[in-house]
Each structure stands twice: as C-alpha cells, then as structure tokens.
Amino acid sequence: MASPGGTPQQQGLILQRGHTELLLHQLEDRLLVAFRSSDVDLLDIVPGLMYRPLPSGQPNTLFEEILVPPEDFSASLRAARQHPDILFAYPVYQLADSVEGFVYLTQQITLQFAPDISPAAQKAIGDRHHLKQLRPLLGADQTFVYELTAHTDHNPLQLTQDLQQDLAITLAEPNVLLPLAVREMPFAPNPQGRHWYLDAIQAPQAWQMTKGDRQTTIAVLAPDLDLENSAEPTAATSETPYGAIPEIRPTTWGNTIAQLAIDVAPECTLLLLQLPQYLDDELLEKVLDAAIAQGAAVILLAWQLAAINTPLSLRQSLALQRAATQGNRGQGCLLVTGAGDANRPLAGIIYERHWPNQLFQGPTAWLDGQGNHPAVLTASACTGTNKKASYSSWGEAVSLCGPTNPGTPTLWLPEQGMVAVPPEITDDFGAEVDLVEALNQQGCTLEAAALVAGVAALVWSVNPKLTGWAVRDILQTTAEKIVDLSGDRQLQLTLGTYDAQGHSQWFGYGRVNALAAVALASGNQPA
Incomplete structure (x- = not known):
C-alpha cells in the first residue's frame, strides 16, 4: 500500500x-x-x-x-x-x-x-x-x-x-x-429479457410518435468501450415485443451503457468516444470538442472518478459549460451523468466506519464535482418497483431518476478494485430479482443516465429546434413523481418525497417518462 x-x-x-x-x-x-x-x-x-x-x-x-x-x-x-x-x-x-x-x-x-x-x-x-x-x-x-x-x-x-x-x-x-473507475463486464445479458425498463418509462408508447431521428446523435464517452467489436448499431438487431432494436456487442461495460441509450431511441445515431483510464483537463476538453464536432446533441458522461472528493478544475468546469451552451449547432448539448453507486451524497459529510483496511474513517467529505455542475443533468437510480436503488447516490444535484437493476452499494478504487460500501446490505434483491433475473447483473446509476439520454434524444427528434436547457426542462417537468416512504437501510435516511419545488434528493424531479416528454415536446399532450 x-x-x-x-x-x-x-x-x-x-x-x-x-x-x-x-x-x-x-x-x-x-x-x-x-x-x-x-x-x-x-x-x-x-x-x-x-x-x-x-x-x-x-x-x-x-x-x-x-x-x-x-x-x-x-x-x-x-x-x-x-x-x-x-x-x-x-x-x-x-x-x-x-x-x-x-x-x-x-x-x-x-x-x-x-x-x-x-x-x-x-x-x-x-x-x-x-x-x-x-x-x-x-x-x-x-x-x-x-x-x-x-x-x-x-x-x-x-x-x-x-x-x-x-x-x-x-x-x-x-x-x-x-x-477513472473500471467496472468488470458481467455475463452478457439475454437481449430478449433486457427491455423491461422500456415499459417502465413508457418508451413503446412514445414510439408511436417517434423512435428517433438519424440527425439526432447520442455521444457516449466512456473509458471501457470496445470500438473494434462494436458493430454500427443499425447493422444488427435484437427482437423485442416492440420490434427490432439496434444491437451492440456487449463486450464491455461501456458498450452495455451505450446499448441502453440506443434501446430507448433506436433510430437515433450513436457515437462512441473512447476515454483512456486516466482523465485530465486537456483530455476532457478534447473529447467534448470531438463530440460537438461530430454533431452530438446528447452527451452521456459515462464515467466516474476513482476517488470520493473530486471538485472540478476551472478548465473542466468551463469545458462542460461550453458544451452545454455552444454545442449542438449553438443550441447547447444536454450533458447527462450518473449520480454514483456508493449510496453517498453528491455533496456532504458522512461519518464513515467499518471500511476494509480503514480506507475511510470518521467524518468524510463526499463531493462529485461533475455531478454537481449546473450544466450536467445527474440521474439517480430507482428499481422496477419504484423504490430507491440501494446503491444510488443522492442529493440536491439529482435531476431525474431512471429504472435500473437492484444491487448493493459499491465503490471502485485503483488498488482494491470493487469494494462493498459498509455497512453491508445483504437483501437488496429480495422479491425484485424475478423482474431482472435475465440480466444477471447489478445495476448502476449510469444505466439510469443512459435511459435519460435516450429519452432526451427522442425529445429532440420530434422538436429539433429546442435548446439543451429546454429539453432538460421538458424531462424534469414531465417526470413521474414516484414516492418511496421506506427508510434507507444503510444510512437510515428517508428522502423519497418531494419538497415545495417538486424535488426529491433521491429521485430529483421524478422518474423519466418518455411518453410524457415526447408528447410535450411535440405539442401532442393528452387532453
């Protein structure tokens, strides 16, 4: 050590x-x-x-x-x-x-x-x-x-x-x-059983209006993409109850995240941009510029730093701001990321104990600079039964949530690898396991972020003149106010309700809803 x-x-x-x-x-x-x-x-x-x-x-x-x-x-x-x-x-x-x-x-x-x-x-x-x-x-x-x-x-x-x-x-x-954190790729899920979350966010109903547009590009920026073995998403398909969906070979975790985004918006263009395993100011500037230059409207920031207190540098903060205001032909890109999987605040202090090798002990500051940036839409995770996913991090900076697999809190560290975040939770799957048993993998908030990115692409497909801020407002306005009154079994918190501004620290402004968002963007809201 x-x-x-x-x-x-x-x-x-x-x-x-x-x-x-x-x-x-x-x-x-x-x-x-x-x-x-x-x-x-x-x-x-x-x-x-x-x-x-x-x-x-x-x-x-x-x-x-x-x-x-x-x-x-x-x-x-x-x-x-x-x-x-x-x-x-x-x-x-x-x-x-x-x-x-x-x-x-x-x-x-x-x-x-x-x-x-x-x-x-x-x-x-x-x-x-x-x-x-x-x-x-x-x-x-x-x-x-x-x-x-x-x-x-x-x-x-x-x-x-x-x-x-x-x-x-x-x-x-x-x-x-x-x-950057590196996640091991689990056993490749069966695509026939992978699409339960489409129903949860009402994507099939939204597809009656649009399945996307090739002029709308979702850029996925991740450190573990397999570009060599990733077919162009329209080159292969998997059959679902809703028809064929473009298929990417899920050889890495980054590819799996990209697949979720294109599942939601199957006729949009997918752009994969590989990151190395170490990130600095210059690299973030260049990869965001590359996404903008290749026409990205939605940019999925599919990475997490392998540290717990990570304020942004000035260069990084300005790079994100430029993408959100100047990208997408001047309309601004929508930047989306996950809240993290440690069940910790995006900004706050937790009294830590029982970590292996006393990695963290006593009052410990947690800060996700990227997740707290005002130009970034941060997504938390809920389960298919509308409960907080036990691993999902949370806070005032959460904008939306998306349905993902259950699991337990984890943190990836450079030498320890994937560490279970104490105190241990042993029964998170419970009755929920039948819902996602075909996936055979633990969820993460980047999955939720990918679903949000896909819905944003659908919104832009029906109304390409929208600004990035307008798309974000539509997603938040139309989100479903799911409620979880059960306490968090790890930290004994209950944050699954909404304040006077309609915001929840667990769920943001609610669970993303593709049908409602696309309907509002297209002017076809139900009477």
Whole structure:
C-alpha cells in the first residue's frame, strides 16, 4: 500500500481545484515518469519493483508509474530527471482523505490573473518562472494555460501553491491525471429479457410518435468501450415485443451503457468516444470538442472518478459549460451523468466506519464535482418497483431518476478494485430479482443516465429546434413523481418525497417518462 511521507501540513502540499483546496500526501515509494518513445528502457533508467503504464490520451507522451523501495526514492527520481529520454519525472501524490486517491502531475498549469494585471505584467510573471504560454482559456477573462519548461524551478504542485500567494493571481491550478473507475463486464445479458425498463418509462408508447431521428446523435464517452467489436448499431438487431432494436456487442461495460441509450431511441445515431483510464483537463476538453464536432446533441458522461472528493478544475468546469451552451449547432448539448453507486451524497459529510483496511474513517467529505455542475443533468437510480436503488447516490444535484437493476452499494478504487460500501446490505434483491433475473447483473446509476439520454434524444427528434436547457426542462417537468416512504437501510435516511419545488434528493424531479416528454415536446399532450 502507498506510504505517505508526512502530513500535508508538514509538507505544505495543497492541490488547487476550482477555488477548493485539497490536502495531499507525497508518496515515498512511487514516481511518475513521462517519455516519448516506447523504446525507452525504463528498467535501465529507474530500477523498480513494478511498472504500470498510465493511459492518458496525451499526444506524443507516455506515462509510467514506477514503484521503488522507499530508501531508493530520491535517487530514482534524480536518475529519471537527469536522463535525456525522460521528459519529466515527479513524485506521485494521494489525497489526504483517501488512501487510494492517487494524483499524477502533468506539465500544464492554469493561471487566472487579477483584472488589473496588464499583459506585460502577466508575461513578466510567466518569464520569471520560465513558463510557456499555450493559449488563453475560453470562457474566463485574464486566464491562460501554461506549460512548465526544463528551466522551471518547481514542480507544478509547488509552483501553483507559491503563485496562489501572489496578489496578481486569483487562481493557480495544476493539470493533474486522475484514475477513472473500471467496472468488470458481467455475463452478457439475454437481449430478449433486457427491455423491461422500456415499459417502465413508457418508451413503446412514445414510439408511436417517434423512435428517433438519424440527425439526432447520442455521444457516449466512456473509458471501457470496445470500438473494434462494436458493430454500427443499425447493422444488427435484437427482437423485442416492440420490434427490432439496434444491437451492440456487449463486450464491455461501456458498450452495455451505450446499448441502453440506443434501446430507448433506436433510430437515433450513436457515437462512441473512447476515454483512456486516466482523465485530465486537456483530455476532457478534447473529447467534448470531438463530440460537438461530430454533431452530438446528447452527451452521456459515462464515467466516474476513482476517488470520493473530486471538485472540478476551472478548465473542466468551463469545458462542460461550453458544451452545454455552444454545442449542438449553438443550441447547447444536454450533458447527462450518473449520480454514483456508493449510496453517498453528491455533496456532504458522512461519518464513515467499518471500511476494509480503514480506507475511510470518521467524518468524510463526499463531493462529485461533475455531478454537481449546473450544466450536467445527474440521474439517480430507482428499481422496477419504484423504490430507491440501494446503491444510488443522492442529493440536491439529482435531476431525474431512471429504472435500473437492484444491487448493493459499491465503490471502485485503483488498488482494491470493487469494494462493498459498509455497512453491508445483504437483501437488496429480495422479491425484485424475478423482474431482472435475465440480466444477471447489478445495476448502476449510469444505466439510469443512459435511459435519460435516450429519452432526451427522442425529445429532440420530434422538436429539433429546442435548446439543451429546454429539453432538460421538458424531462424534469414531465417526470413521474414516484414516492418511496421506506427508510434507507444503510444510512437510515428517508428522502423519497418531494419538497415545495417538486424535488426529491433521491429521485430529483421524478422518474423519466418518455411518453410524457415526447408528447410535450411535440405539442401532442393528452387532453
């Protein structure tokens, strides 16, 4: 297990993240190296105990994490930095409140200058620290992306912390790589029994008005897509009680999520965009730009970070905002994501105990920056019997819920893998298992998000002039107000009712309803 080298207060290690400060530990048994050619012999440069590639999607740069004996750490880091084939080498860090919340530095930082700082003064600050200005950051005044050079004295974490003390700078953030959660693919479900949720959201009735339009594109962005073995969705079909539905080979979990979206909107276009297993600011910007460039109206953010406290950086927040306001030919894309599967708040503090290896202990902050972004529609999960799915995370940021399989709360961590979230729940399936026994798999909130994405595509298909915000409003206005008065068996909470604004922390504005949403969008509401 990773071993920190002192407290964050002793080391002064603070990660700036969207005007939020996260305390870090520096690990003394591993380092990150970056290089250009796969021919580089890392074993010769840095003798280590373990080598792990970090797929990042950054062009012309390969990353490798190297585990070394703690007594050799300083010498190994020095040797890596001195070798001509190594672009840069840094320690690996971890979030102070998460044993496996690993953080990997890149060479980029974001600086936002105070309004009265002139271009000449900005240049002087950059020159003082030997920074190369790459570009202005769209959507933020006085803000630029910089790259460290060989002459920069400090690593990005130390540099941004120092710059944050400069009165000329209002924000200084390093661009970091964070691992994404990876879910093992279960046994492939029988497509004949997979479509019970279509009835639950009244999709067959909505199909009397539209099954979608090829001009409406759903983009699925996920780290575990199988693009090589994914046929074009219209190339194969599975027969259902409602006719043929496009079929994707469910070789990965990402493909399964994509299948759910196209199940709901079978005549829409499906765009699959593969993510690597590590996400940074630059990658998020590029993949969202790629989705927009290829005509996406709905963008399904089908990933979750492998950490529990993940505020967005300024670059990430602005990238999501741009997609929601400027994408889809200026009408704005609808961004959809899942609330998470740990049965924890999207933003809040839980007193944790009984975690394996004391991964989390005592008052623990949970924050999903993406799920709380105002431009993102966050979906929670309910079961086929209109109860809260026991694993579904929750909070004020939930917009809608969708019907998915039952299951138990889980969290994926980089070294532990999939961990059951305590206290243990053993009877979640109960009588519900007959409803979904053909699926033979636990549900997740990304399934609910995929259903919402499919309904959004149907809405756009009948009214392509709608803005993304208008589509979201239609989905929320027409949602079915399901109620769950039973208490949560894990946290002893009862949040399955609605406040004066019609919002529930468990279900958002209700369960998505395809028929009602399409009818409202088309002007064919029942009398």
